[in-house]
Amino acid sequence: MKVIFKTSYDNDIDLHEDWWARGKLIALVAVMAVLPFVVGEYYLAEATNTLIWSLAGMGLMLLVGHTGQASLGHAAFMAIGAYTDAALMNIGVPWMVAFPLAALAAGLFGALVAIPAVRMSGIYLAIATLALFVIVEEMIIIMEPITGGVGGIFAPSITIAGVDFDRYTSLNNFYWLCLGVVVLVTWLYANLLRSPTGRSFLAVRDSEVSARALGINVTRTRSLAFGLSCAMTGLAGALMGHYISFFNYELFSVFISINLLLVVTIGGLGFIQGAFFGAILITAVPQLISILRDGLNSTTGIDLGSVPGLDTLIFSCILIGFIIYEPAGLYGRWLKMRAWVQLFPLARRDMFRRQKTYIKTERMR
């Protein structure tokens, strides 16, 4: 087992404990960067989708995993991001301006809504955000001149300094763009967690009473977390808009909100990595199901293509399984497997028993 010998406070402050850990992450980003040369167009589009889901997942992770507030309305913030971005670009604003503005719009809206909403917690907050989602959905339909109403809106292709980033004509570029955004947001997010702001989020999550005793303004902290979370989700929404190209309000259905909750719960609440694990699962499982379905059809002749809700059924089973057997999610499972390998053959069966605790988000208060 590896032991880190710390010689300065900076060892604890740095994002990575040593160059080995840092190197692994750099290698991962490098592999992701050369992906367009390795895989075909179909899988590259899927990888782009996964990146966008990870981004949205990180947004919700900040809220659910790190601040302990539930939200069933995050599809609304994705929609705000997507519509702001597309509407601004349609009136000629360049993407470089429209994209940050989309985050700002979603973030500000989120923070504003949060001021009354954060006084609620648990199931009540979840219902309030669900109501908010319905309101936003109706607003999109009503604001037809801007949003295209029921008909939908077209997200123009992205051009930066003459280089084309269109999702169809130059998918490679669009993929790299998404990768760049995800890497940047991940870096900002990781910084946040090792700073006083991130610690105040965790404090509010784990014990509101002592957070207040330590001088943390709970309402302000929760609103900030809400705003930042919505801004990240808004970015993902904007990219999703470009990915789909032509969309209406139906793209951001309540199932997107639920899928996002699945991403953070199955991925592992309280870990940035969890958002990525969850996003991979949520985008890969439907593909896997359709591959298996096709395989089943061609070998045995059983056609499950006509069975409605099969995907949802399988997802639900996965979610229930995780909540019962692995509350720490995929990333938690990964950590345990890693510890097992590192300690081999000294790992004991009950080593992690104490850690099977639920973080407060999931409890009703």
Add this chain to the structure above:
Amino acid sequence: MTLLQVEDLAVHFGGVKAVDGVSFNVEAGEVFSIIGPNGAGKSTIFNLISRFYKPTRGTIRFDGQDITAMQAHQIGQLGIARTFQNIELFDHSTVLDNLLMGRHTHRSTNWVQDMMYLPKVRRSERGHRRQVEEVIEFLELEAYRDKLIAGLPYGVRKVVEIGRALAMGPKMILLDEPASGLSVEESQEVAFWVEDMRRDMGLTVLMVEHDMSLVNQVSDRVLAVANGEALAMGTPAEVQANPQVKAAYLGTEVD
């Protein structure tokens, strides 16, 4: 110099008079204990000073400033730290992070700077870390530095909570039953720490405690309360000799 001045403090929950007209002064650099039977209103007094409860009547002044109308989160900024009777730590964080959270009132960066992790943030983090390291050394928590709270034994958690309050660099520390549930050796350690807090750190200590040997050992003055009212105040020996206090603890004789 009087640091904390509590005057005619009262809080009523409906018809229940949890605290009813309690007055006392705490001098700077003093160890002041509040004793009393269960339900006497000791923790309620703490919660009133922390502004978790809004007093029905009365004023609380700290360092010459009226804090009766302040928000709970502003109290910490004034230099009042506290611990809780039922440990309120951040269970999913390490001991180190818990102590660092205690440094919140001293933060000098905002969230934008934090997200970019500007050199300024790193500098201030090093500063916080140095302060926290001193607390770790004082309370001998070195072995637990990177351990998650969720896996720590009760006694250690109790100490971490005192550490988190000390990390705030307060002027006054409120200890709500620091020795409850601790072994004799552990509560003896608490007694030494309280002495050191006063002597070496110049802290004023306000303590609620049931363990009379600890109270006798460290307190300069003791306030006995029962049914929300002050019974007696003075040195530990004086208060324990007071017939009213005896009656509150043991009951009166029936003729």
